[in-house]
Amino acid sequence: MHNVYANLLQQGAQTRVSLVFSKIARFLRTQHPRKPTLRSAGRA
DSSP: OHHHHHHHHHHHHHHHHHHHHHHHHHHHHHHOSSSOOHHHHHHO
C-alpha cells in the first residue's frame, strides 16, 4: 500500500510541476515573443 500511495504522490507532484512549467513558459513567451523557447521547452 505504501508503494501505491508514493506512486500517487509522485504522479501528483509531476503534474503540478508540469502545470507550473507550462505557466512559466507561457509567461516567458508573452514577455519575450521574439526569443524562441523551443530550446528550453525541449528539455521537459
